[in-house]
Amino acid sequence: MTILQICQWLNDSPLGTSIRESDFSFALIETTHVLGITLMAGTVAILDLRLLGLMLRQDEVSDVAGQVLPLTVAGFVLMVISGSLLFWSEAAKMYLNPAFRFKLVLMLAAGLNPLIFHRTVYRKVASWDLAQPTPAAAKTAAVVSLALWTGIIVSGRAIAYFH
Protein backbone atom coordinates (compact mmCIF):
# COMPACT_ATOMS: atom_id res chain seq x y z
CA MET A 1 0.00 0.00 0.00
CA THR A 2 1.44 3.37 -0.99
CA ILE A 3 1.06 6.48 1.18
CA LEU A 4 -1.37 7.90 -1.36
CA GLN A 5 -3.52 4.78 -1.12
CA ILE A 6 -3.53 5.03 2.67
CA CYS A 7 -4.54 8.69 2.39
CA GLN A 8 -7.29 7.81 -0.08
CA TRP A 9 -8.54 5.11 2.30
CA LEU A 10 -8.63 7.58 5.23
CA ASN A 11 -10.28 10.14 2.97
CA ASP A 12 -13.05 7.71 1.95
CA SER A 13 -13.59 6.21 5.42
CA PRO A 14 -16.94 6.89 7.15
CA LEU A 15 -15.37 9.37 9.61
CA GLY A 16 -13.46 11.26 6.91
CA THR A 17 -16.51 11.46 4.70
CA SER A 18 -18.86 12.55 7.49
CA ILE A 19 -16.53 15.44 8.47
CA ARG A 20 -15.99 16.47 4.85
CA GLU A 21 -19.71 16.52 4.09
CA SER A 22 -20.86 17.93 7.43
CA ASP A 23 -22.77 21.14 8.01
CA PHE A 24 -21.08 22.07 11.27
CA SER A 25 -18.32 19.63 12.33
CA PHE A 26 -15.76 20.79 9.79
CA ALA A 27 -16.12 24.43 10.81
CA LEU A 28 -16.03 23.56 14.53
CA ILE A 29 -12.93 21.39 14.13
CA GLU A 30 -11.26 24.07 12.01
CA THR A 31 -11.99 26.70 14.68
CA THR A 32 -10.64 24.41 17.42
CA HIS A 33 -7.52 23.90 15.34
CA VAL A 34 -6.90 27.64 15.06
CA LEU A 35 -7.48 28.15 18.81
CA GLY A 36 -5.16 25.20 19.61
CA ILE A 37 -2.40 26.71 17.47
CA THR A 38 -2.95 30.09 19.14
CA LEU A 39 -2.53 28.55 22.59
CA MET A 40 0.49 26.48 21.62
CA ALA A 41 2.39 29.02 19.51
CA GLY A 42 1.41 31.87 21.84
CA THR A 43 2.77 30.21 24.97
CA VAL A 44 5.86 28.98 23.10
CA ALA A 45 6.44 32.60 22.06
CA ILE A 46 6.32 33.76 25.70
CA LEU A 47 9.24 31.47 26.55
CA ASP A 48 11.08 32.42 23.34
CA LEU A 49 10.73 36.13 24.11
CA ARG A 50 11.99 35.50 27.65
CA LEU A 51 15.00 33.62 26.21
CA LEU A 52 15.69 36.61 23.98
CA GLY A 53 15.51 38.92 26.99
CA LEU A 54 12.64 40.90 25.50
CA MET A 55 10.17 40.31 28.34
CA LEU A 56 9.87 38.98 31.92
CA ARG A 57 13.58 39.68 32.47
CA GLN A 58 13.11 39.66 36.28
CA ASP A 59 11.67 36.13 36.23
CA GLU A 60 13.82 33.02 36.19
CA VAL A 61 13.84 31.29 32.80
CA SER A 62 13.03 27.94 34.44
CA ASP A 63 10.08 29.52 36.26
CA VAL A 64 8.65 30.99 33.03
CA ALA A 65 9.21 27.64 31.28
CA GLY A 66 7.42 25.80 34.07
CA GLN A 67 4.41 28.14 34.03
CA VAL A 68 4.07 28.04 30.27
CA LEU A 69 4.45 24.27 29.82
CA PRO A 70 0.95 23.03 30.84
CA LEU A 71 -0.68 25.57 28.52
CA THR A 72 1.66 24.64 25.68
CA VAL A 73 0.80 20.97 26.17
CA ALA A 74 -2.94 21.75 26.23
CA GLY A 75 -2.61 23.72 22.99
CA PHE A 76 -0.57 20.90 21.46
CA VAL A 77 -3.22 18.29 22.30
CA LEU A 78 -6.06 20.43 20.87
CA MET A 79 -4.02 21.20 17.78
CA VAL A 80 -2.99 17.60 17.07
CA ILE A 81 -6.45 16.08 17.58
CA SER A 82 -8.26 18.71 15.49
CA GLY A 83 -5.51 18.73 12.86
CA SER A 84 -5.65 14.95 12.50
CA LEU A 85 -9.41 15.07 11.99
CA LEU A 86 -9.09 17.80 9.35
CA PHE A 87 -6.38 15.77 7.60
CA TRP A 88 -8.54 12.64 7.83
CA SER A 89 -11.38 14.38 5.98
CA GLU A 90 -9.15 15.64 3.14
CA ALA A 91 -6.24 13.19 3.27
CA ALA A 92 -6.05 12.42 -0.45
CA LYS A 93 -6.05 16.13 -1.34
CA MET A 94 -3.59 17.04 1.44
CA TYR A 95 -1.09 14.37 0.43
CA LEU A 96 -0.55 16.17 -2.87
CA ASN A 97 -0.71 19.72 -1.45
CA PRO A 98 2.74 21.40 -1.56
CA ALA A 99 1.93 23.80 1.30
CA PHE A 100 0.86 20.88 3.49
CA ARG A 101 4.07 18.99 2.72
CA PHE A 102 6.17 22.04 3.55
CA LYS A 103 4.24 22.45 6.79
CA LEU A 104 4.98 18.83 7.79
CA VAL A 105 8.72 19.44 7.36
CA LEU A 106 8.52 22.62 9.48
CA MET A 107 6.54 20.77 12.17
CA LEU A 108 9.22 18.09 12.31
CA ALA A 109 11.88 20.78 12.75
CA ALA A 110 9.75 22.57 15.37
CA GLY A 111 9.58 19.29 17.28
CA LEU A 112 13.34 18.69 17.13
CA ASN A 113 14.24 22.22 18.25
CA PRO A 114 13.04 21.88 21.90
CA LEU A 115 14.50 18.37 22.10
CA ILE A 116 17.93 19.74 21.23
CA PHE A 117 17.42 22.78 23.48
CA HIS A 118 16.52 20.65 26.51
CA ARG A 119 19.46 18.28 25.98
CA THR A 120 22.01 21.09 25.63
CA VAL A 121 21.94 24.64 26.99
CA TYR A 122 18.77 24.17 29.10
CA ARG A 123 20.40 21.39 31.16
CA LYS A 124 22.49 24.04 32.91
CA VAL A 125 19.65 26.59 33.15
CA ALA A 126 20.26 26.95 36.92
CA SER A 127 23.52 28.72 36.08
CA TRP A 128 21.90 31.31 33.79
CA ASP A 129 18.33 31.52 35.09
CA LEU A 130 18.58 35.29 35.62
CA ALA A 131 21.65 36.02 33.48
CA GLN A 132 21.54 39.04 31.20
CA PRO A 133 22.11 38.56 28.40
CA THR A 134 20.98 34.95 28.06
CA PRO A 135 23.40 32.48 26.41
CA ALA A 136 23.73 32.70 22.62
CA ALA A 137 22.58 29.09 22.25
CA ALA A 138 19.34 29.89 24.08
CA LYS A 139 18.75 32.94 21.88
CA THR A 140 19.38 30.86 18.79
CA ALA A 141 16.83 28.26 19.92
CA ALA A 142 14.31 31.05 20.53
CA VAL A 143 14.79 32.65 17.12
CA VAL A 144 14.57 29.26 15.39
CA SER A 145 11.40 28.45 17.33
CA LEU A 146 9.70 31.76 16.48
CA ALA A 147 10.68 31.40 12.82
CA LEU A 148 9.44 27.80 12.62
CA TRP A 149 6.08 28.53 14.26
CA THR A 150 5.58 31.54 12.02
CA GLY A 151 6.35 29.32 9.03
CA ILE A 152 3.95 26.61 10.24
CA ILE A 153 1.08 29.08 10.57
CA VAL A 154 1.80 30.71 7.20
CA SER A 155 2.12 27.40 5.34
CA GLY A 156 -0.97 26.07 7.11
CA ARG A 157 -2.96 29.02 5.83
CA ALA A 158 -1.42 28.63 2.38
CA ILE A 159 -2.88 25.10 2.07
CA ALA A 160 -6.16 26.73 1.00
CA TYR A 161 -4.47 28.36 -2.00
CA PHE A 162 -3.14 25.21 -3.64
CA HIS A 163 -5.13 22.57 -5.44
Added chain:
Amino acid sequence: MKLRLAVFVAGASLLAAIPALAHHSFSAEFDGHKPVRLVGALTKVEWTNPHSYFYLDVKDDKGNVVNWGCEAGGPLALSRAGMKRGDLKIGDTIVVDGYLAKDGSHLIDARRVTLPDGRNVYGGSPGDGGPSDTSAAASKK
Protein backbone atom coordinates in the same frame (compact mmCIF):
# COMPACT_ATOMS: atom_id res chain seq x y z
CA MET B 1 4.29 55.93 20.25
CA LYS B 2 3.58 57.21 16.77
CA LEU B 3 5.24 54.10 15.36
CA ARG B 4 3.14 51.87 17.61
CA LEU B 5 -0.03 53.59 16.48
CA ALA B 6 0.99 53.23 12.83
CA VAL B 7 1.70 49.53 13.30
CA PHE B 8 -1.64 49.07 15.05
CA VAL B 9 -3.57 50.88 12.32
CA ALA B 10 -1.77 48.95 9.59
CA GLY B 11 -2.47 45.66 11.35
CA ALA B 12 -6.12 46.50 12.00
CA SER B 13 -6.76 47.47 8.38
CA LEU B 14 -5.09 44.27 7.18
CA LEU B 15 -7.38 42.25 9.45
CA ALA B 16 -10.43 44.15 8.25
CA ALA B 17 -9.49 43.28 4.68
CA ILE B 18 -9.62 39.54 5.40
CA PRO B 19 -13.18 38.39 4.75
CA ALA B 20 -14.51 36.48 7.73
CA LEU B 21 -15.30 32.78 7.36
CA ALA B 22 -14.09 32.44 3.79
CA HIS B 23 -11.69 29.56 3.24
CA HIS B 24 -9.89 31.54 0.62
CA SER B 25 -10.98 34.78 -0.96
CA PHE B 26 -12.72 34.95 -4.30
CA SER B 27 -9.93 36.96 -5.88
CA ALA B 28 -7.24 34.43 -4.98
CA GLU B 29 -8.48 32.14 -7.71
CA PHE B 30 -11.11 33.85 -9.83
CA ASP B 31 -11.38 36.90 -12.06
CA GLY B 32 -14.36 39.16 -11.23
CA HIS B 33 -14.10 40.70 -14.72
CA LYS B 34 -14.72 37.43 -16.52
CA PRO B 35 -18.32 36.41 -15.94
CA VAL B 36 -19.50 33.22 -17.59
CA ARG B 37 -22.72 31.21 -17.86
CA LEU B 38 -22.47 27.45 -18.11
CA VAL B 39 -25.39 25.24 -19.11
CA GLY B 40 -24.79 21.54 -18.94
CA ALA B 41 -25.53 18.14 -17.53
CA LEU B 42 -24.23 17.26 -14.08
CA THR B 43 -21.56 14.57 -14.13
CA LYS B 44 -20.34 14.72 -10.53
CA VAL B 45 -21.22 16.40 -7.24
CA GLU B 46 -18.82 16.87 -4.33
CA TRP B 47 -20.92 18.10 -1.40
CA THR B 48 -17.82 18.86 0.66
CA ASN B 49 -16.00 21.20 3.04
CA PRO B 50 -14.48 23.66 2.78
CA HIS B 51 -15.87 24.09 -0.77
CA SER B 52 -18.35 22.07 -2.78
CA TYR B 53 -17.74 21.24 -6.43
CA PHE B 54 -20.19 20.47 -9.24
CA TYR B 55 -19.01 19.14 -12.57
CA LEU B 56 -20.91 19.80 -15.80
CA ASP B 57 -20.55 18.58 -19.35
CA VAL B 58 -20.81 21.77 -21.40
CA LYS B 59 -20.90 22.05 -25.20
CA ASP B 60 -18.63 24.79 -26.56
CA ASP B 61 -19.15 26.85 -29.76
CA LYS B 62 -17.62 24.12 -31.93
CA GLY B 63 -19.85 21.46 -30.45
CA ASN B 64 -17.13 19.84 -28.37
CA VAL B 65 -18.16 18.67 -24.91
CA VAL B 66 -15.92 19.95 -22.15
CA ASN B 67 -16.20 19.01 -18.49
CA TRP B 68 -16.21 22.09 -16.27
CA GLY B 69 -15.77 22.30 -12.50
CA CYS B 70 -17.81 24.78 -10.48
CA GLU B 71 -16.52 25.76 -7.06
CA ALA B 72 -19.23 26.70 -4.57
CA GLY B 73 -19.68 27.24 -0.84
CA GLY B 74 -19.48 24.39 1.67
CA PRO B 75 -22.49 22.25 2.69
CA LEU B 76 -23.68 24.67 5.37
CA ALA B 77 -23.44 27.73 3.11
CA LEU B 78 -25.39 25.98 0.34
CA SER B 79 -28.02 24.65 2.75
CA ARG B 80 -28.54 28.12 4.15
CA ALA B 81 -28.82 29.52 0.63
CA GLY B 82 -31.67 27.11 -0.05
CA MET B 83 -30.07 24.15 -1.79
CA LYS B 84 -30.24 20.79 -0.05
CA ARG B 85 -27.94 17.84 -0.50
CA GLY B 86 -29.68 15.63 -3.07
CA ASP B 87 -31.19 18.59 -4.97
CA LEU B 88 -28.42 18.07 -7.50
CA LYS B 89 -28.85 14.83 -9.40
CA ILE B 90 -26.40 13.37 -11.89
CA GLY B 91 -27.66 13.99 -15.43
CA ASP B 92 -29.76 17.04 -14.48
CA THR B 93 -29.23 20.08 -16.65
CA ILE B 94 -28.36 23.10 -14.52
CA VAL B 95 -27.33 26.67 -15.23
CA VAL B 96 -24.37 28.09 -13.35
CA ASP B 97 -23.50 31.78 -13.46
CA GLY B 98 -20.02 32.49 -12.22
CA TYR B 99 -16.54 33.75 -12.97
CA LEU B 100 -13.61 32.11 -14.74
CA ALA B 101 -10.50 30.94 -12.92
CA LYS B 102 -7.50 33.23 -13.32
CA ASP B 103 -5.29 30.32 -14.40
CA GLY B 104 -7.48 29.60 -17.43
CA SER B 105 -8.48 26.12 -16.27
CA HIS B 106 -11.98 24.72 -16.77
CA LEU B 107 -13.03 25.90 -13.33
CA ILE B 108 -15.43 28.65 -12.37
CA ASP B 109 -16.62 30.16 -9.13
CA ALA B 110 -20.35 29.39 -8.97
CA ARG B 111 -22.15 32.55 -7.84
CA ARG B 112 -25.69 31.53 -8.86
CA VAL B 113 -27.03 28.10 -9.59
CA THR B 114 -30.35 27.56 -11.37
CA LEU B 115 -31.83 24.14 -10.67
CA PRO B 116 -34.13 22.19 -13.05
CA ASP B 117 -37.16 23.19 -10.92
CA GLY B 118 -36.36 26.85 -11.56
CA ARG B 119 -34.93 27.62 -8.13
CA ASN B 120 -32.11 30.14 -8.31
CA VAL B 121 -29.64 29.76 -5.44
CA TYR B 122 -26.62 31.77 -4.31
CA GLY B 123 -23.67 29.41 -4.65
CA GLY B 124 -20.73 31.48 -3.41
CA SER B 125 -18.89 31.18 -0.12
CA PRO B 126 -20.21 33.72 2.41
CA GLY B 127 -17.79 36.56 2.94
CA ASP B 128 -15.31 35.63 0.21
CA GLY B 129 -15.38 39.17 -1.16
CA GLY B 130 -16.51 38.12 -4.63
CA PRO B 131 -19.11 39.85 -6.84
CA SER B 132 -22.63 40.11 -5.35
CA ASP B 133 -21.34 38.88 -2.04
CA THR B 134 -24.27 40.04 0.07
CA SER B 135 -22.74 39.07 3.41
CA ALA B 136 -19.61 41.15 2.79
CA ALA B 137 -21.70 44.12 1.63
CA ALA B 138 -23.81 43.88 4.76
CA SER B 139 -20.86 43.69 7.12
CA LYS B 140 -19.10 46.65 5.56
CA LYS B 141 -22.00 49.03 6.17
